[in-house]
Amino acid sequence: MTHTVNNFNFNDIWIKISEGLEHIYHSKKMSPNEYCEIMVYNCCTHARLQRNSLGRERISTRNNRQNNLHDRENAADAELYTKLKDYLKNYLKEIREKGLALEGDSLLRFYVKNWEHYHFSSKVTNGFCHYLNRHGIRQLYDSGRRDVYEIFTMALEVWLLDFFQTFQSQVTLACLQLIDVERQSGAINTQLIPTVVQSYIELALCENSLLPNNSDQITSSRLQIYKDYFEVPFLQHTKQFYRQKATDFLRHNSTSEYFKKVQQWIDEELYRVQSYLHDSTSVPLTEILKQVFIHDQLEAIYPEAKTLLHDKKYSDFIFLFKSVNHIKHATVQLKKIFEENFCPKGIESMERISTTAIDDPKLYVETILDIHKEFFQVAQKVFDNDEYFIAFVDKACGNFINHNAVTVAVDNARKSAELLARYCDILLRKRNKIKSEIDIDIEEKFNQIMIVFNYIKDKDVFEKFYSKMLAKRLIGKLSASKDYEESMILRLKHVCGFAYASRLQKMFQDVSVxxxxxxxxxxxxxxxxxxxxxxxxxxxxxxxxxxxxxxxxxxxxxxxxxxxxxxxxxxxxxxxxxxxxQHSNGELQIFYTDKKYILRVSIYQMAVLLLFNKLSSYTVEQMQDKTQIKIDFFLQVLYSLLKSKLLTCSEITDNKIDEDYNKNDIKMNYTIRINENFCSKNIRLNLNVPCKSVEQRDIENLHRTIDGDRQIIIQAAIVRIMKARQTLKSALLEQEVIQQLSKSFESIIPSIKKCIDILIEKEYIERQPNEQDTLRYLR
Incomplete structure (x- = not known):
């Protein structure tokens, strides 16, 4: 069809345009003048210029003539659009024929080369068709055409339909083969794959069209072409590639080595995404890799998870845990493995020290602190403060601190509280063996003590032992520092309240008074x-x-x-x-020896030794009669003086007394003499060592006091609750008592039941006649 309007001939103009396209798409040189002579503008504006002359004609005929000119303009724009599109189709057809026999790297290079040239040429063409894009195609769209786009978008559509569809499967396969070469440490052309990927993406991101909604046919799913034609095959190919490699590697290597290799593979694939592919691929790729490396290998990995924990390879375990986090049965299984195999590390540590730690508070507490530190470092750093692991580790620490090999060995669940109090005594005493180690970080030591204290269930036991030892430090003036003592008491007060620490503070007040x-x-x-x-x-x-x-x-x-x-x-x-x-002591000086020894003794030892200022020998019975010290205690005092060689007994040889001689073997008719030949390397001698019988009796009395105090505390709690409630079920009362007293000690149900019966006898409460499980307050 030929359009001729006042010297305007469409065929002549198209010849000029097609010549320009030849220069552009066939890489022929074109001068600026030749570029300007491309007459797309003339073709699009000639009819519009004709329409502007209508103003000189009669108004009665203007509308009809305007409609005719609009039709002629649209016809010229439509024909030009069609010819441009046909030209691109023919151009791509010629190129396509050249690539049909190619495959692999050759096809990839062919595709990349032609895409880059076509993409650039279409941008140039879009530039000189600016007026057509802005006016001509807009008018076609407004007149009802929905199959037109701006020229660059149309060029991409032609590539998509006439070129891409022919080669996409072979091109994608060539890319995947190239990636496999790289995965196997081969060298590849790293520019080919990114260019192919970019072409896939750009075919769906054609946003240059000025026509709203018109380009939605291509851009409605922004990355759909990339995802359908590249990402999906890539993920499937990746799964197949690594499935066999994972199985083979795990068959010949340990789980720990496998996880290192898995992390390496994942890092390499994510780097590949960053280098070649679109960022959106990293999420589905990660899931695919987890599926292949973890999910598909779970049955083989489960038995090895225990070994990971035993060998302290926690990072491998948490990698495994997080990898299966959304698979319920897998996380349940791994949690079970963790619970069964993580805590035994602490249990084993306590078993190793159980024999010596019974009488070694330092070893006991510092072993607990080491275990706690390790547990929480694992939970916080390795497990990244995961809520489940933090809660489990916290519970595990509470369990092994209150119930471990040491408490089992002495059959005393209160042993942890006692040993912690004794550890505090070691830290707070003068001239203790570890003082030089702790002077700088004493406050940190106190903080560590409070970590263990917070887990101790029998806080009342700790308070009893702590107050007993504090009293001895104050009475004997053995405290390393008053500030240290007050600092520790403030910490206890902060955790347990004023009432808990009030007696400790009262001791300090008594000392000042x-x-x-x-x-x-x-x-x-x-x-x-x-x-x-x-x-x-x-x-x-x-x-x-x-x-x-x-x-x-x-x-x-x-x-x-x-x-x-x-x-x-x-x-x-x-x-x-x-x-x-029993808490008194003093000093005596010896005058009957060449050296004037000074003896530090208890008041009971002093009473026995001062007897020899009058006589040089006594029978055991006479000495006990003159001092009136209780016989069992007296024999222990006498035994300590015999062992120090200050006193001698003809019935007991030195060899016997040096061995494990029993104080109960000392008979009342034995004769005791002062040792006038006493000799020692030291001038000052400390004989005031604690008497075991007194200490043992003190500990027994202390435990009896604790039991008695607990009964009173439980009864008081029951009365408070019943006074507030008036009537309450027995089971609910027991639970409220446990809740109220849990910060002080672990309330045992039988103890609570016993206290309920005592209060019923005292007529504080009674059981309802018709409901024996319901209690009523009486006072």
Whole structure:
């Protein structure tokens, strides 16, 4: 069809345009003038110029003539659009014929070369068709045409239908084969695959069209062509490639080595995505790799998961766990493996020290801290604070701290609380063996103690032992620092409240009051002829002490004791003064030897030794009668002096006393003499070692006190709850008591039931006549 309007001939103009297209698509040189002579603009504007002349014609005929010119304009634009499209089809047909016999790398290079040239040429063509895009194609669209796009979009559509569809399967396969070569450490042309991928993406991202909605046929799914024609085959090919490699590798290597290799494979594939493919591929690729490396190998991996935990290869275990996180049965199985095989590490550590740690608080507590530190480092760093692992590790620590090989060995669940209190005593005493290690980081040591303390269920047991040892440190002036003592008490107060630490704080107050009292006594006693004397007066309800039976105070000390008693009664007329002789000590000097030895002794040892100022020998019975020390305790005091070689007994040889001689083997008729030939390398000797019988009795009394106090605390809790509720089911009452007292100690149901029965007998509560499981408050 030929259009001729006032010297406008469409065929002549198209000849010019087609010549320009030949230059563009066949890479022929074109001067700027030749580019400007491409007459797309003339073809699109000639009819419009004709329409502008209508203003000079009669109004009555204007509308008809305008419609005719609009039709002629659209016809010219449509024909030009069609010819451009046909030209591109013919051009691609010629090229396509050249590539039909190609495959592999040759096909890939052929595709990439022609795509780059076609893409560039179409951009140039789109440039000189700017007026057609802006006006001509817009008018066609407005007139009802829905099969037109701006020229660059149309060029991509032609490539998609006439070229891409012919080669896409072979081109994709060639890319996948090239990737396999690289996976097997081969060298490849790294520019080919990204160009192919970019072509796939751009075919679906043709957003250059100015026509709204018109380009939706191509761009409605922005990456659909890439995903359908490249990503899907790539993922399927990747799955097949690695499935066999994973099985083979796991068959010949350990699980730990396998996970290292898996991580390497994953890193390589993700890097490949970053280098060649679209970023959106990384998510489905990761899932595919997890499926191949983890899910498909679970049955082979499960038995090895236990080994990973035993060998402390936690990063491999958590990699496995996170990889199957969305597979319920797999995570359940791995959690079970974790629970069964992670905690035994701590249990094994406690079993190794169970024999020695019973009497070694430092070893016991620091082993627990090492286990706790390891557990939580694993949970926080390796497991990335995963909620399940943190909760499980926390529960596991609570279990092994309160129930472990040491507590089982002594059949005493309270042992952890006792050993922790004794560890505090070691840290807070003067001249302790580890003082040099802890001076710098004492506050950190206290923080570590509180970690264990928070897990201890029997906090009341800790408080009893801690207060007992604090009392000994204060009485004996053995505290390393008052600030350290107060710092520790503040921590206990923060965790357990004021009531828990009030007695400990009261001890410090008593010490201050006692120091002032002693200063007053020294002023009072300046005129009296008494030995150098120091005393501490404390309140009986704040200190964990109980008095032993009285004994006959040596004559040399009697005046001093009577003097202070008289002074104290004058100061506090209504108070009773009870002497705690088991906590008293003093110094004696020996004058019957060449060296003037100074002996630090308990007051009981002093009473026995001072007897020899009058006579050089006594029978055991005579000594006990003169001192009136309880016989069992007396024999232990005597045994300690015999073992020190200050006293001798003809019935007991040195060899016997050096061996494990039993104090109970000492007979009442044995004769005891002062050892006038006593000799020692040291001038100052400390004989004031704790008496085992006293210590054992103190511990037994302490446990009885704990049991008695617990009964009172449980009863008080029951009364509080019943007073508030008036009536309550027994089971609910038991649960509320447990909840209220859980911070102090582990309330055992039988103990609660026993206390309920006691309160029923005391008529604080009663059982409902018709409902025996319901209790009612009476007072």
């Amino acid at each position: 006692s120091e002032k009292l002693l200063d007053e006594y020294r002023k009072y006693s300046t005129k009296e002829n008494i030995v150098d004397f120091s005393v501490m007066v404390v309140s009986s309800n704040s200190w964990p002490f109980s008095a032993l039976p009285n004994f006959i105070i040596p004559t040399e000390l009697k005046q001093t004791f009577e003097s202070f008693t008289k002074f104290y009664i004058q100061q506090h007329n209504e108070r009773k003064l009870t002497w705690l002789h």
